[in-house]
Amino acid sequence: MSLRISDTSAISNERRRHLARLGMISIALGAVLGAISLVYREFRIARLRDEAVAAARRGDWERAAGSVDRLATYRTLDFESIRIRSMAALARRDQLSAARFLGMTPENSPLAAESFEQQGFLLRGLFRLQEAESAFRRSLRLDPERTEARRALVALLGLERRGSEQEVEVWELLQRTPAKVEALRVLAHAGPAIPPDGLPPGLDEGEALTRAIEVEPENAHARAALAHYLRGRGRLEESEAILSGGPSASDAILLERLANRVEAGDSDASARLLEELKAREGIDSDARFHRLRGDHLASVGKFEEALTAYGRSREIDPRGVELRYRIGQARLAAGDTSRAEQDLAYASANRTLEGLVARMPDGAPNPADALEAARLCRMMEREREAEAWAALAGTAGNRR
Amino acid sequence: MGRARGHGREPTMSRFARIAAILAGSFVCGCSPAPPPAEPPAGGERIERPSSAASPQPAVSSAIRLVECSETAGLTEPHRDAAAGRYRLIETMGSGLALIDYDADGRLDLFVGQGGTIPPQTEDPRWWSRLYRNEGSMRFRDVTREAGIGFGRYAQGTAVGDVNGDGRDDLFVAGFGRNALYLNRDGIRFEEIAERAGVAGSGWASSCGFADFDGDGDLDLFVVRYLAGTVDENGEPTVRCNASPGRLGYCPPNAFASETCVLYRNRGDGTFEDVSVSSGIAAARCNGLGLAIADLDGDGLLDAFVASDQSPNLLFLNRGEMRFEERALASGVALSENGQTRAGMGVAVGDADGDGAIDLCVTNFFEEGVTLYRNLGAGRFQVTTAASRLLLPTRSKLGFGAGFVDLDGDGSLDLFIANGHINDVSTIGMPYEMESQVFRNLGGGRFADVSTSAGDFFRVKQLGRAAAFGDLDDDGRIDVVMSRLRQPPALLHNRTEGSRSIVLELIGANPSRTAVGTRLRAEISGRAITRWVVGASSYLSTSDRRVDIGLGGASRLDRLEIDWLSGRKTILESLEPGRAIRVEEPRGVEASPRDAMPR
Numbered sequence: 001m002s003l004r005i006s007d008t009s010a011i012s013n014e015r016r017r018h019l020a021r022l023g024m025i026s027i028a029l030g031a032v033l034g035a036i037s038l039v040y041r042e043f044r045i046a047r048l049r050d051e052a053v054a055a056a057r058r059g060d061w062e063r064a065a066g067s068v069d070r071l072a073t074y075r076t077l078d079f080e081s082i083r084i085r086s087m088a089a090l091a092r093r094d095q096l097s098a099a100r101f102l103g104m105t106p107e108n109s110p111l112a113a114e115s116f117e118q119q120g121f122l123l124r125g126l127f128r129l130q131e132a133e134s135a136f137r138r139s140l141r142l143d144p145e146r147t148e149a150r151r152a153l154v155a156l157l158g159l160e161r162r163g164s165e166q167e168v169e170v171w172e173l174l175q176r177t178p179a180k181v182e183a184l185r186v187l188a189h190a191g192p193a194i195p196p197d198g199l200p201p202g203l204d205e206g207e208a209l210t211r212a213i214e215v216e217p218e219n220a221h222a223r224a225a226l227a228h229y230l231r232g233r234g235r236l237e238e239s240e241a242i243l244s245g246g247p248s249a250s251d252a253i254l255l256e257r258l259a260n261r262v263e264a265g266d267s268d269a270s271a272r273l274l275e276e277l278k279a280r281e282g283i284d285s286d287a288r289f290h291r292l293r294g295d296h297l298a299s300v301g302k303f304e305e306a307l308t309a310y311g312r313s314r315e316i317d318p319r320g321v322e323l324r325y326r327i328g329q330a331r332l333a334a335g336d337t338s339r340a341e342q343d344l345a346y347a348s349a350n351r352t353l354e355g356l357v358a359r360m361p362d363g364a365p366n367p368a369d370a371l372e373a374a375r376l377c378r379m380m381e382r383e384r385e386a387e388a389w390a391a392l393a394g395t396a397g398n399r400r
Numbered sequence: 401m402g403r404a405r406g407h408g409r410e411p412t413m414s415r416f417a418r419i420a421a422i423l424a425g426s427f428v429c430g431c432s433p434a435p436p437p438a439e440p441p442a443g444g445e446r447i448e449r450p451s452s453a454a455s456p457q458p459a460v461s462s463a464i465r466l467v468e469c470s471e472t473a474g475l476t477e478p479h480r481d482a483a484a485g486r487y488r489l490i491e492t493m494g495s496g497l498a499l500i501d502y503d504a505d506g507r508l509d510l511f512v513g514q515g516g517t518i519p520p521q522t523e524d525p526r527w528w529s530r531l532y533r534n535e536g537s538m539r540f541r542d543v544t545r546e547a548g549i550g551f552g553r554y555a556q557g558t559a560v561g562d563v564n565g566d567g568r569d570d571l572f573v574a575g576f577g578r579n580a581l582y583l584n585r586d587g588i589r590f591e592e593i594a595e596r597a598g599v600a601g602s603g604w605a606s607s608c609g610f611a612d613f614d615g616d617g618d619l620d621l622f623v624v625r626y627l628a629g630t631v632d633e634n635g636e637p638t639v640r641c642n643a644s645p646g647r648l649g650y651c652p653p654n655a656f657a658s659e660t661c662v663l664y665r666n667r668g669d670g671t672f673e674d675v676s677v678s679s680g681i682a683a684a685r686c687n688g689l690g691l692a693i694a695d696l697d698g699d700g701l702l703d704a705f706v707a708s709d710q711s712p713n714l715l716f717l718n719r720g721e722m723r724f725e726e727r728a729l730a731s732g733v734a735l736s737e738n739g740q741t742r743a744g745m746g747v748a749v750g751d752a753d754g755d756g757a758i759d760l761c762v763t764n765f766f767e768e769g770v771t772l773y774r775n776l777g778a779g780r781f782q783v784t785t786a787a788s789r790l791l792l793p794t795r796s797k798l799g800f801g802a803g804f805v806d807l808d809g810d811g812s813l814d815l816f817i818a819n820g821h822i823n824d825v826s827t828i829g830m831p832y833e834m835e836s837q838v839f840r841n842l843g844g845g846r847f848a849d850v851s852t853s854a855g856d857f858f859r860v861k862q863l864g865r866a867a868a869f870g871d872l873d874d875d876g877r878i879d880v881v882m883s884r885l886r887q888p889p890a891l892l893h894n895r896t897e898g899s900r901s902i903v904l905e906l907i908g909a910n911p912s913r914t915a916v917g918t919r920l921r922a923e924i925s926g927r928a929i930t931r932w933v934v935g936a937s938s939y940l941s942t943s944d945r946r947v948d949i950g951l952g953g954a955s956r957l958d959r960l961e962i963d964w965l966s967g968r969k970t971i972l973e974s975l976e977p978g979r980a981i982r983v984e985e986p987r988g989v990e991a992s993p994r995d996a997m998p999r
Contacts, residue, residue, distance in 0.1 A: 190739065204828070233767050234795030265789035265846065299787035325739025332732050333782045341730045347739030348712070348729050355654070 045074050049081065056084045061091035079109040086118075099123050103135065113143035120152060125200050127212035129156060129222055147177045154186060155198025159208060160221040161228055163192040164287075164317060171384075180392050181360050184373070187385055188357040190321035190350055205229055213242070220250035227256045236264060251280060255288055262295050270296040287317035294326060303334040319382070321350040349376045367393040462899055464807045464814065464838055464850055466880060466892040468857040473891045474540045477530050479883060481515035481554075485648070488518065488637050489630045490554050490576045490604065492650050492822040494800065494865025495529070496940030497881050497889065498558035499872075500569050502547070503587040506980075507534035508870045508944055510881060511571060512889050513555030518635030520577075522552030529555045529573065538873050538893055549582050549590045551575065557691070557940040561610030561619040563597070564670030565911030574605035574623055574940075583670070598672045599664050603628060607691035609936025611702045611917070612965070614722045617910035618666040622681075622704050622936070624688035625659035643823035650823050653709045653743075658685040661706060661714070665722060668911075675722055684726040686711045690747040693935025694758050695917050697731075697779035700965065702917045702935060705733065707744030707762045717779060733760065733773045737783040737791075742768050743798075746867070746939030749932075750804030750813045752788070753845030756921070756930040761790070763799025763817055763939070766830060770794045770802070770817070774845065784845060790815070793849040797834050798822065801867025801939040805878045809899030809950035811929050812841035818864030818882045818939070833861035836882065857892060864890075870944025876901045876977055878948055883940075900951045900977045906933055908964065909985035917965035920947055925954045951977060 052067035065088035068081045077085065082101050089097035102119035105112045120135035136153040139146055150173045157166035167187065174183040186193045199208050209226035212219060223246035230239035243257050254277055261269040274293055283289050290313035297306035310327045314320065328343030353376040360369055370393035377386035470476070481491040495513025502509050514529040521527050528550030532540035544550055554576035563570045568584035572594075579601045582590035594600040604626045610619040630651075632638050639656065643649020660682040664672035676682040681704075690707030697703060701718035705728075708714060712734035716724040728734035736742045743765030752759040757775035764770060769791040773781040785791040797819040804813035819834035826832050838854045839847035851858040863885035872879045877894035878901075884890060902922075906915035916935040921928060931947045949957060955976065962970040964985045975981065 231792070232795065234769070234792050234797075236792050263786045264792055265787045267787070295786075298782075299784070322738045325735065326737075328739075329732055329737075329782055332780050333776055335780075337730070337780065340732075344729050344732065344734075344739075347735065351712070351735065351739065351741055 041074060045071060048074070052081060052084050056087065059091075061088040064088050076106075077104065079105055079111050079115065082115070095122050095126055099126070099128075099131075099135075107142060113139045113146055113149075115139075116142070117146055117149040117152075120149060124152065124156065127200075127208060127215045129160065129212045130216060130219055132156060144172070145176055147173060147179075150176070151182075151195065151198070154183075155194050158186070158192045158194040158198060159205060160225045161192045162221060166192045167319070174388060179362055180388065181357070181362050181365055184385065184388060184392070185357045185360070188350070188353045188373075190347075190354070206233075213246075217245065218247050220247050220252045223247075224250075224252040224256040227253075227260070231260055231263060236260060251277070251283060251286065251289075254280075255286070255292065258289075258292050258296075262292055262299065265299070267296065267300050270299075285316060287313045287320065287323075289313075290316070291320070291323055291326070294330070298326070298330050298333070301333075303330045306330045307334065321347055324350075346380050349379050352376055353380075364395070365392065462808050462810075462897050464840055464854045465895045465897070466807070466838065466855045466857060467895050468855070468860075468890050469538060469893050470888050470891040473538050474542070475510070475512070475532060475888050475891055477512070477514075477542070478888050479512075479515055479885055480526065481885070482517040486637060487640065487648055487650050488635070489627070489650050489653075489656075490518075491515070492885070493556070493606075493626075494863075494883050494885055494940065495555040496558045496574070496607075496866045496942075497868040497883055498560050498571060498942040499868050499870040499881070499944045500560045500571055500942070502531070502569060502571070502584055502590075503533065504568065505534075507536060507874065508872050509534045510540060510872075510889075511549070511558060511573075512881075512883065513558065513573065513866070513940070514551065516552065516554035516576065518554075518576075518631060520553040522550070524552070525550065527552050534872060536873075538891070547588065547590050548592075551580055553578060553580075556605055557607040557624070558942045559608045559610045559621065559936065560942045560945075561914060562912045563610070563619050563621075563666060565618065565913075567913070572599065572608060572610070572621060574601075574608045576604050577602070579605055579608075579623070593670075597670060598674065599623075601662060603659060604630065605662075606689050607936060607940050609691055609693045609704075609942075610912075610914070611693045611935035612908075612910065612912065612914050613663070613702050613718060614665065615701075615965070616666075616668065617912065618668050619912045619914055620666050621664040621672060622691065622693060623662040623664070624691045624706050625661060626689060626709070627653055627656040627687055628659050630656050644825050644828045647827065649825070653687040653711070656687075658687050658711060660685050661688055661704075661716075663722075663724075666912075679722050680724045680726070681716060684714050684716075686714050688714070689745050690762065690939050691936040692747045692749045692760060693916065693937075694749055694932055695919075695965070696758055696760075696775065698757070698777060700967070702965070704936075705747060705760055707747045708741075709743045709745065710741055712741055713744050713762065715779075727779060731779050732781040732783065736764075736768070736771050737785055742771060744771075745798075745800045746802045746818075747937060748802040748804045748815060748817075749934045749937040751930050752804055752813055752815070752841070752847075753784075754812060754843065754929070755845075756928065758932060758934075759804075761802060761804065761815060763794075763802045766798040766821060767795055770799055788845050788847055790839065790847050793837065793839070796831075797837065800865045801882060801941055803867055803869045803880075803938050803943065805869045805880075806841075806901065806948055806950040807838065807878055807894060807899075808840065808896045809877065809901045809952065810841075811924060811927065811950040811952035812843055814841050815839040815847060816867060816869070816880055818867040820863035820865065820885065831861070833863055835859060835861055836864050855892075855895075857890065862887060862890075866940040867938050868941040868943045869938075871903060871946070871948065871980075874903075874980065876903060876948075878944075900953075902949045902951065902957045902960075902975050902977055903946050903980040904949070904960075905946045905980055905982045906962065906964075907982060907984040909966070909968070909987045915945070915964065915985065919963040920949070921961045921963070922949050922957050923959040924949075924951055924957050927952070946980060 048067045048071040052064045055064035068085040086098040086101040099119045099122040102115045105115035116135050116139035120132045123132035136149045139149045154169045170186050206229050212222040227239040227242045258273040290309045294306040294309035307330050324343050325347035328340045331340035370389050374386045374389035483491045498511035499508040510532040512530045516527050530544045531547045531549045533543045557574040559572040570584045571582040573580045581594040581597050583593050606624045606626045608623045613620045641651035662676045663679050663681040665675045686708035688706045692705040703718050704716040706714040715728035717727050744762045746763045748761040759775050760773040762771045772785040772788050774784040798821045799817045801818040807814045817837045821832045824832040837851045840850045866883040868881045877899050879894045880892040882890040907913050908915040915933045918933045920931045957975040960972040
């Protein structure tokens with residue numbers, strides 16, 4: 001009995017050992033297989049990357065894209081793979097996919113800022129202005145020195161007539177770019193300006209905005225800017241139609257609608273729109289609202305009330321050149337001729353500045369011209385701009 | 401019918417033949433019958449009209465209707481230029497017009513400026529400007545050769561006035577490189593005396609006008625100049641510009657140097673002295689095109705406003721004794737509503753809003769719209785373009801000649817604008833040829849674009865330039881002449897139904913007989929209307945100096961006060977529409993002090 005017992009015990013031990021051996025072998029095998037698998041995976045990744053790179057070098061973008069897509073099943077794509085995938089999409093003329101691949105670039109990648117900048121340009125070319133703006137801003141957050149991204153952002157804000165936001169970016173650009181005249185030229189303009197080459201190639205402002213709206217119908221800034229563009233060409237009905245098709249709750253749309261009515265000399269409709277706008281939250285801090293209100297009041301001969309509205313607009317946006325001219329006009333009409341003359345002289349000085357800067361070369365300006373620009377800016381109490389011009393005069397003088 | 405107003409020759413047609421001709425003309429080209437004659441008023445002498453058919457019934461406000469009839473009128477000579485792809489800026493600026501009754505037969509004759517070559521081919525009649533004699537019934541005859549008035553250069557602006565006090569209207573033609581002064585010898589022939597008279601000038605003269613700026617009784621001459629150095633000594637452009645990507649075109653004015661205006665003082669014998677520097681006129685430069693001469697600040701002295709192309713407009717306020725001060729910026733007329741310079745071309749002058757002050761409307765470039773400067777008095781102006789509803793309809797046009805004229809006879813000044821681009825930029829979606837426009841005055845300083853209903857002419861795209869205004873068939877309705885590039889001038893016969901006006905010809909009590917600066921204040925059924933005799937307006941053109949006051953449905957003008965620039969006053973009462981009324985400034989009366997005049 002005891003033997004049986006001990007026999008049983010012996011078998012059990014033997015089996016246990018066997019099982020243990022088997023387990024160890026399995027573990028070892030698993031480890032080996034795992035290692036082999038790991039090695040194979042790395043081998044595969046390297047192979048796929050090499051294939052992708054080689055295919056890309058050959059210009060075989062379909063194969064390159066296939067390799068990257070298979071690569072994506074193994075791991076998160078690195079910058080180079082993303083770039084190849086993006087280029088492959090571009091080769092298929094699929095700019096949107098290309099932009100989206102660039103947007104996948106990890107932010108800790110050393111080339112992420114460049115990647116987002118390129119994404120911005122692709123999106124701008126597709127007239128996805130809001131997404132392009134985000135891409136440029138993302139690029140600049142990672143690398144504030146990227147002047148091309150900043151230039152593009154300045155142009156984009158000019159296209160959408162977002163003057164105060166544009167000015168902020170122009171000052172940033174001015175600190176970093178060697179092309180200081182170009183940046184100062186944007187500042188010299190009475191309103192938001194689009195720098196040369198600021199639009200997608202081969203397109204005018206109206207076409208660029210029209211396509212942007214086709215892509216993003218809810219883009220209120222683009223709609224408002226296109227309505228402004230059309231009104232500027234006397235195409236009021238088209239301007240109204242563009243505004244009607246957009247998000248009616250937007251302040252930008254309502255303000256543009258008001259501008260249409262004011263320019264059309266429709267004082268009743270202007271008054272109604274002003275009442276509607278007045279009830280909206282945050283509108284009191286909008287300089288344009290007060291300026292348009294002033295325009296309406298001046299057009300119906302209420303010059304003192306117009307001056308109050310213009311004054312509020314000036315508090316919010318002290319730099320507005322067009323506003324200063326309107327203040328001068330209203331003061332002249334109200335009989336305050338001496339103060340009117342100061343305001344009108346301000347606008348005239350800005351006009352002179354615009355003309356002077358327009359004639360300057362992009363590189364080193366004539367120091368005398370730069371000093372004259374500085375003088376005009378001082379006359380307009382725009383010290384920061386004046387200092388920039390004076391510094392430029394010094395630099396230009398030294399260079400000469 | 402046809403009795404000469406002054407020194408003109410006897411009419412060659414019998415009264416019956418004239419009436420027949422008028423009726424035939426009406427049938428062919430839409431010439432309207434004239435209102436019946438009326439008794440002369442106290443203080444005024446009736447001038448018999450060349451036509452005598454019954455007038456239409458008056459209406460308070462009728463649809464403006466202008467019918468183009470240049471071909472049947474005999475105006476067939478096209479405007480020419482020597483363009484040939486060189487893009488010299490002068491080629492695209494057009495030439496001026498002048499309405500002048502050179503033969504003093506009571507009918508307005510027509511001078512039409514011609515383009516030219518560089519250097520000029522003055523002997524080649526193709527390049528001569530044309531003088532057309534008004535034969536009545538809206539028919540004109542080319543009398544250029546017999547009048548000796550060919551010019552033969554790029555003709556620009558015109559000015560009409562009696563420079564030597566011989567009772568005949570003379571003609572000044574501003575030109576590219578040289579001006580001409582045609583002295584009217586006998587109502588048939590002219591003699592060119594610019595060199596002798598000291599007004600041959602130099603450079604590129606544009607608009608011009610005669611007016612007695614120093615109050616000495618003779619006509620001084622104000623000449624606007626445009627740009628310097630646009631061509632070299634061989635006549636080739638000094639600067640080349642692209643109008644659109646990769647395509648040559650005419651350069652903007654800022655590619656060249658600005659110019660000063662020139663003021664010539666009449667010595668009293670028909671010769672002139674250049675007083676540009678001593679008068680202060682030469683102190684300011686601009687790219688001047690349009691000119692308005694009127695008392696713009698209400699001080700009883702004639703001022704000059706210059707519309708400037710891409711530089712601030714200029715306003716020369718007359719401070720007396722031939723001294724001027726440039727005050728455009730401080731007066732609010734230098735810039736647009738946004739404080740921007742505009743491409744000022746022509747200027748319409750008149751009381752646009754019925755408040756008794758002279759307003760100015762400047763035509764500008766494509767997308768800029770016109771700029772309406774409302775006169776607030778004392779040399780202050782307010783831009784009211786948007787409120788007047790003129791801004792948006794004019795943004796899609798590039799305007800040149802313009803005039804405030806009461807086309808429908810309702811007592812309010814309507815606005816005519818000649819349009820056309822300077823560059824063919826149609827490849828980039830901009831129009832080259834453009835429709836002209838007419839805006840009806842709704843009262844209260846507001847206008848409505850009535851171009852589409854005003855006649856087929858306003859549906860035709862063309863390159864409009866100068867525009868002159870006057871009653872060419874003496875039917876009491878203002879007609880329009882418009883010069884066009886590469887076409888004969890358009891003659892727009894005013895066929896507005898029911899329009900009735902009082903037409904006044906004012907004769908100053910001075911050697912030149914000028915009445916420029918005179919203000920007329922009419923009362924019609926309790927409504928006040930103010931008009932002026934303006935020295936210059938529009939673009940490169942001289943309009944009829946007679947003053948037209950629409951009755952707007954009333955049967956008569958109740959009272960008319962005429963404030964002569966000398967300070968004298970004439971009051972007329974109960975004027976009925978009919979023949980033009982000649983009013984002579986009283987002589988031998990001491991001028992009342994200017995400040996006593998409620999100007």
